[in-house]
Amino acid sequence: MGIVMAVIMLLGVLVLVNARWKHKSISIVLLLGGLWNTFWYGLRHINSFWGNSAIITGILMVLAALHLLGILKLVKGGNKFYAICLFAGFLLYSITIIQLNLGYPILK
Secondary structure (H helix, E strand, O other): OHHHHHHHHHHHHHHHHOHHHOOHHHHHHHHHHHHHHHHHHHOOOOOOHHHHHHHHHHHHHHHHHHHHOOOOOOOOOHHHHHHHHHHHHHHHHHHHHHHHHOOOOOOO
């Protein structure tokens, strides 16, 4: 499921950076992914690396989706802020998944 979350975060970055990509459906997918990441996975695995990552990235995904939908504007210049945050989450998930597939440990 980490791959799915990484793809959703990357879609969120693309929507936040490119005005032509702004579709309500992508924002709703970002919102649903963030809710699932936070409440279903993150809270069930709160004592693990992936659980903490899921809570943090899930909250950022929800806030970015609400920003894109025009429901909540917390940060001035929010597109850039949320794009950077989601890209950082995407990198975290992507690099960690690659490390796991190559047999490296996540934490030392």
